[in-house]
Amino acid sequence: MSSPTEPANHYFSVDPHAPSEERTVEVLLADLAFTIRTDSGVFSHGKVDAGTHLLLAQEADLPESGDLLDLGCGAGVIAVTLAQRSPGARVWAVDVNRRARDLCAKNAAALGLNNVVVTAPEDVPADLRFAGIWSNPPIRIGKDAVHDLLDRWLWRIQPDGHIWLVVSKHLGADSLQRWMNERGARTERMTSKASYRIIRAQIDSDAWRVNGDPQSAR
Numbered sequence: 548m549s550s551p552t553e554p555a556n557h558y559f560s561v562d563p564h565a566p567s568e569e570r571t572v573e574v575l576l577a578d579l580a581f582t583i584r585t586d587s588g589v590f591s592h593g594k595v596d597a598g599t600h601l602l603l604a605q606e607a608d609l610p611e612s613g614d615l616l617d618l619g620c621g622a623g624v625i626a627v628t629l630a631q632r633s634p635g636a637r638v639w640a641v642d643v644n645r646r647a648r649d650l651c652a653k654n655a656a657a658l659g660l661n662n663v664v665v666t667a668p669e670d671v672p673a674d675l676r677f678a679g680i681w682s683n684p685p686i687r688i689g690k691d692a693v694h695d696l697l698d699r700w701l702w703r704i705q706p707d708g709h710i711w712l713v714v715s716k717h718l719g720a721d722s723l724q725r726w727m728n729e730r731g732a733r734t735e736r737m738t739s740k741a742s743y744r745i746i747r748a749q750i751d752s753d754a755w756r757v758n759g760d761p762q763s764a765r
């Protein structure tokens with residue numbers, strides 16, 4: 548974390564200090580090809596992260612409608628991919644980083660997508676439940692902070708919906724999966740490739756336990 552004397556320039560800073568330096572990146576998937584803009588101070592400047600690419604290359608049943616979540620959207624590559632693949636769904640792209648949100652909104656607009664809602668996490672309606680959740684979670688914020696983040700969001704999946712996460716093996720993918728199971732999720736490792744794990748999870752209604760209590764009772 549930045550101290551008051553240090554410039555805030557993590558990809559998860561609320562307002563990164565690094566001067567903006569936009570770069571365009573080509574995104575090539577089996578079914579889609581498009582470009583997005585990336586920027587300094589936003590995760591994966593000048594490229595598509597290899598883990599994110601693996602997640603997007605994964606064959607997944609995508610809900611055709613309902614609300615989908617890209618948790619920690621960065622420049623929005625996951626959000627705009629979901630929005631193109633599932634034009635009848637509404638995709639919520641949330642991030643704490645203001646520059647990331649602005650970039651994600653610009654990327655969605657440039658692709659003519661009107662089914663992406665880019666917003667700060669606290670502005671997502673509290674009663675919304677998601678038909679699907681996708682994330683390359685911000686592991687660098689620290690284990691406890693990641694657990695808090697997932698505690699806040701994952702139980703909001705609808706009972707029949709899937710959660711898709713990509714996590715590096717070296718950054719604790721296996722322990723994160725075990726922790727999710729302890730919380731009450733049913734997880735599967737779908738892919739293990741090039742040092743990344745793709746984890747798919749489902750949570751039965753009210754089964755996400757925080758300190759032994761069902762999340763819904765908190």
Ligand SMILES: C[S@@+](CC[C@H](N)C(=O)[O-])C[C@H]1O[C@@H](n2cnc3c(N)ncnc32)[C@H](O)[C@@H]1O
Pocket residue numbers: 558559560590591596599618619620621622623624625641642643644647668682683684685686688696
């Ligand atoms: C590993 S990056 C993934 C970015 C993008 N989805 C991608 O795959 O390129 C994780 C993102 O989570 C965001 N983030 C960090 N803490 C967050 C929080 N508490 N709520 C929402 N997003 C957060 C970071 O700012 C960062 O953009």
